[in-house]
Amino acid sequence: MHQQRKSDLIRVLFSLDVDEDEWPPASAETMWAKVLSPDRVEIDNVPFFVRGLSSGDEVRVVRDDDGMPVATDVIEWAGFEEGWWDYEEGNVSERWRSAG
Template sequence: MVCISPPERLSAAPDLIKVWFRFVPREGWLPYDAEGLWATHLSPDTARVANTPFLQDGVAEGDVVRFVTDDDGLHWSCERVEASGNCTVRVLPVPNGPLGPSAEAVYEQLAPFGLGGESFSAELPLVAFTVPADADLGQIKALLRQGRMDGWWHFEEPCITDAWRSA
């Protein structure tokens, strides 16, 4: 198993645990088959996701997941039991595009919307954003689409809501 875990910036917070998600790696993409996300421990078998996933689809920051704990003490997600209403959007700048290979430039373009997110690495400037349920979804989608048309970035929508779809 090859795993990825987000930066340790949240690890000092109280009541946080790492919840692991398994998935089938995508061909031609990163070679991982599991991702660990920080989560606030809510009950013996549930936790609220506390950061944005880079690789796991179908989950967003703020969602509540049920997990099982294995013999090694690792918490493995079984299902999402409560959706937060937030969306996850991932943006990868086009290296030879107007923004260059800069995660910071991607953040700057989306800064007016106050989106929180994380960048993967300097070598892979993939930015994973949490789009809050109460954000201006239509304007964010319009900017993402325009940026794609202008050659700034590629983006994907791995966890969206009906509100996002209809915006």
């Protein structure tokens, strides 16, 4: 398997909706991604706060005024699943996504 070098990757910005409980604790998250075309990238890490996204998913991007790639939507799911652990409750969240 080919290992990606960070020099082959770019950072992509994802806007987050912060709820009334102030979760997540940030209004945006950036993730490493491999450029597939000027408007298409493949996510290359596991998100901390972006829900419904996994490593390997392909995402459409546009550039903001500063040239930063900003995710707009998922183009293709990689087929992975994600689960969220609720540390306060001590169980796996019901928010699972099956991309396959």
